[in-house]
Amino acid sequence: MRDSNIRRRERIDTFFKYLFEVTGYVTIALLGGIFFMLVYNSVSFFAEISPVDFFTGNQWEPESSEGKYSIVPLVISTGLVALGSMIIAVPLGILCAVYLAELAPTRVRNILKPAIEMLAAIPSVAIGFLGIVLVGPGIAKLFGIQNGLNALNGSVLLAVMALPTIITICEDAINAVPKTYKEASLALGADTWKTLFKVIVPAAAPGIIAAVMLGLGRALGETMTVLMATGNASAIPCGFLDSVRTITATIAIEMGEVPYKTTHYFALFAIAAVLFIITLVINLIGEYFANRRRRFHA
Amino acid sequence: MKFPSTFLLVLVALISGCSGNKHSIKIKGSDTEVNLAVQLAEAFHPTHKGIFVSISGGGSGLGIASLLNGTADIANSSRSLNSKEREMFRDNDMDIDSFVFAQDAIAFVVSESLLIDTLTTDLLAQILSGELISWSSISNLDQPVNIYGRQSNSGTHAFIKHKLGIEFSPHAKQMNGNAQILEAIKVDPSGIGYVGAGYVQNGSMEGIKVLWIKAGSNGIAISPFDQERIARGEYYFQRPLFQYFRKKDRERISSFLEFEKTDKGVGLIKSSGYYPAHYER
Numbered sequence: 001m002r003d004s005n006i007r008r009r010e011r012i013d014t015f016f017k018y019l020f021e022v023t024g025y026v027t028i029a030l031l032g033g034i035f036f037m038l039v040y041n042s043v044s045f046f047a048e049i050s051p052v053d054f055f056t057g058n059q060w061e062p063e064s065s066e067g068k069y070s071i072v073p074l075v076i077s078t079g080l081v082a083l084g085s086m087i088i089a090v091p092l093g094i095l096c097a098v099y100l101a102e103l104a105p106t107r108v109r110n111i112l113k114p115a116i117e118m119l120a121a122i123p124s125v126a127i128g129f130l131g132i133v134l135v136g137p138g139i140a141k142l143f144g145i146q147n148g149l150n151a152l153n154g155s156v157l158l159a160v161m162a163l164p165t166i167i168t169i170c171e172d173a174i175n176a177v178p179k180t181y182k183e184a185s186l187a188l189g190a191d192t193w194k195t196l197f198k199v200i201v202p203a204a205a206p207g208i209i210a211a212v213m214l215g216l217g218r219a220l221g222e223t224m225t226v227l228m229a230t231g232n233a234s235a236i237p238c239g240f241l242d243s244v245r246t247i248t249a250t251i252a253i254e255m256g257e258v259p260y261k262t263t264h265y266f267a268l269f270a271i272a273a274v275l276f277i278i279t280l281v282i283n284l285i286g287e288y289f290a291n292r293r294r295r296f297h298a
Numbered sequence: 299m300k301f302p303s304t305f306l307l308v309l310v311a312l313i314s315g316c317s318g319n320k321h322s323i324k325i326k327g328s329d330t331e332v333n334l335a336v337q338l339a340e341a342f343h344p345t346h347k348g349i350f351v352s353i354s355g356g357g358s359g360l361g362i363a364s365l366l367n368g369t370a371d372i373a374n375s376s377r378s379l380n381s382k383e384r385e386m387f388r389d390n391d392m393d394i395d396s397f398v399f400a401q402d403a404i405a406f407v408v409s410e411s412l413l414i415d416t417l418t419t420d421l422l423a424q425i426l427s428g429e430l431i432s433w434s435s436i437s438n439l440d441q442p443v444n445i446y447g448r449q450s451n452s453g454t455h456a457f458i459k460h461k462l463g464i465e466f467s468p469h470a471k472q473m474n475g476n477a478q479i480l481e482a483i484k485v486d487p488s489g490i491g492y493v494g495a496g497y498v499q500n501g502s503m504e505g506i507k508v509l510w511i512k513a514g515s516n517g518i519a520i521s522p523f524d525q526e527r528i529a530r531g532e533y534y535f536q537r538p539l540f541q542y543f544r545k546k547d548r549e550r551i552s553s554f555l556e557f558e559k560t561d562k563g564v565g566l567i568k569s570s571g572y573y574p575a576h577y578e579r
Contacts (some may be wrong), residue, residue, distance in 0.1 A: 109530065148445050231471040231473075235467075253450065253451065254450060
């Protein structure tokens with residue numbers, strides 16, 4: 001009686017063990033499948049357009065008669081918007097995380113933390129809308145230019161979207177710094193500011209770098225917001241006040257109308273593959289630093 | 299085990315809920331035509347209670363792709379099919395037919411403060427292709443030209459490119475729709491953009507000026523609102539608005555197409571700022 005009961009339990013346990021194992025592998029298979037599909041379709045593209053033109057040209061004009069496929073303006077645009085968003089979000093994020101982890105009274109923290117996490121829940125299309133009606137006109141007025149649909153607008157919006165990621169992971173990293181570091185610093189006579197910025201933040205640096213990388217990954221992959229707020233001009237931008245067209249926006253705009261199995265269709269897979277590789281590398285760097293942090297402070 | 303059965307039921311309902319309804323007509327495509335199509339559908343509904351017409355925009359290219367993929371019954375298009383698209387319909391064994399239900403004129407708009415009232419097509423080509431980068435040589439304004447265009451999935455975008463025989467300047471901004479272009483021009487004295495004439499008549503004209511267009515250097519300047527000249531086909535940027543459909547669906551959708559030809563339908567077309575079609579192909 002008891003034996004059969006145990007056996008039944010063991011059977012159920014094994015069943016669930018395998019079930020969970022399968023779900024794990026399904027995720028990996030999905031990632032592999034997506035990567036394979038991107039590469040497979042990109043190969044068809046590079047059969048027709050030489051990689052040299054793709055990586056060195058200066059125009060993305062698939063609709064023109066000769067069909068110019070160069071990823072350069074798109075990569076520069078994507079990079080510019082992401083860089084701008086990090087310039088805004090990184091200092092804000094780190095300072096906010098330091099405040100949350102070390103300075104804020106418990107009651108403030110209890111309100112602030114969920115509020116920051118709520119920021120991540122705002123749909124990107126709503127943020128893009130704010131970019132059109134609020135941030136864009138604001139930028140136009142501030143800089144005395146005619147129109148605010150430019151890289152700076154995208155950067156401001158993406159900074160808002162990347163902040164929750166950066167703050168949450170930074171705060172975890174700062175909290176993981178052993179208390180003894182702080183106590184030692186204070187005992188040696190350093191004041192709070194010195195302790196924070198000469199001891200705690202450097203000790204948490206790997207985690208902070210991980211946070212920035214993951215925030216950057218988020219900014220690079222964001223589509224709707226930049227599509228709505230950056231003007232989508234395909235020329236190579238010369239600064240933050242120029243309109244830009246990111247890789248993601250290009251795919252979103254052109255996917256709807258592109259005829260299947262044409263060079264243009266494969267080209268969109270090729271730029272998607274490039275974006276995938278960029279974000280993968282950035283996420284890997286982020287993961288590397290996140291793991292290093294764990295090893296030091298375990 | 300109450301949960302799985304409820305779940306299954308919901309799933310079945312979700313899957314079957316939106317398929318196989320013979321009495322619905324799905325129309326997708328041109329953003330230029332979407333407002334007009336919605337008005338036509340609203341007027342159509344009271345007399346044809348059993349038929350549900352659903353309409354969405356997204357651009358002519360998207361409508362045609364949807365027709366090809368079977369997710370639309372009628373593709374609104376402000377341009378005719380290009381050779382690639384024709385080929386693909388042929389490859390998929392789809393016989394399609396078109397119906398011209400209205401005509402549209404494209405209005406070029408600038409800010410009210412710009413001292414220009416007419417433009418020749420030659421100058422327009424220079425401006426939109428990015429050759430002419432500053433307003434200073436042709437007007438009172440010493441500022442670079444700011445082009446507000448549509449995205450490449452727009453039939454209007456393709457039509458102007460084809461009609462002027464140019465490639466658009468890479469500095470042209472690509473806006474999401476006619477309304478966004480008008481909003482941008484309102485606040486930008488150096489902007490120039492193009493929208494369907496119906497959009498300007500319906501929307502407010504405040505802060506915006508519609509240019510008269512001269513074909514060539516010695517033509518006469520014509521406004522996109524000139525009913526008579528457009529009826530004679532004299533405005534340079536007028537075009538037929540197509541509705542493409544699969545031939546096998548003709549019976550199913552004909553009641554809507556017929557409605558568009560009635561006096562009521564034509565009246566709506568006129569009052570929305572479009573022009574009635576004079577022929578069927």
